Amino acid sequence: MIQGIKQVVEETEEKLVEEAGKIAKGVITGEELVKDIKPMDQEEYQNKVEEDEKKKQEGIKEIGRNVEKEMDEVRKAKKKKEEEEEKEFLEKIRRQRELEEQERQALEMEAMSVSRNPAKQKKQRGSAFKPGKPKQSDMSQTAEFSKSVD
Numbered sequence: 450m451i452q453g454i455k456q457v458v459e460e461t462e463e464k465l466v467e468e469a470g471k472i473a474k475g476v477i478t479g480e481e482l483v484k485d486i487k488p489m490d491q492e493e494y495q496n497k498v499e500e501d502e503k504k505k506q507e508g509i510k511e512i513g514r515n516v517e518k519e520m521d522e523v524r525k526a527k528k529k530k531e532e533e534e535e536k537e538f539l540e541k542i543r544r545q546r547e548l549e550e551q552e553r554q555a556l557e558m559e560a561m562s563v564s565r566n567p568a569k570q571k572k573q574r575g576s577a578f579k580p581g582k583p584k585q586s587d588m589s590q591t592a593e594f595s596k597s598v599d
Contacts, residue, residue: 489497
């Protein structure tokens with residue numbers, strides 16, 4: 450069993466060495482990457498810096514225009530929302546005033562319908578007592594109340 454383990458370890462070791470060799474062959478050195486690049490002189494470097502700065506400024510201008518446009522859109526949307534809220538608020542106040550006016554008119558009509566004559570007021574209220582004669586259906590044949598009097 451120990452010999453089997455040794456054999457597996459040796460095979461694994463050999464494969465690792467082979468893979469490491471393949472990896473080393475596949476590695477690209479820095480010289481291979483940049484062998485065609487020549488150093489810039491001072492004038493070329495200055496021109497490159499200026500071009501980069503111009504590109505940067507153009508990018509900022511584009512972004513700046515978009516930001517201004519977006520800010521204007523946000524301002525307009527905010528103003529529109531505030532106007533809508535104000536309209537809703539005024540509409541609610543108008544509806545509330547209409548309801549109050551209707552209630553006031555209803556109370557006024559009720560007050561107008563009530564007579565100022567005390568005799569008519571008493572008649573409108575009705576009597577606090579039960580009518581004098583009971584109904585025939587409330588009485589038994591012996592003229593006694595079969596039902597309790599309300």
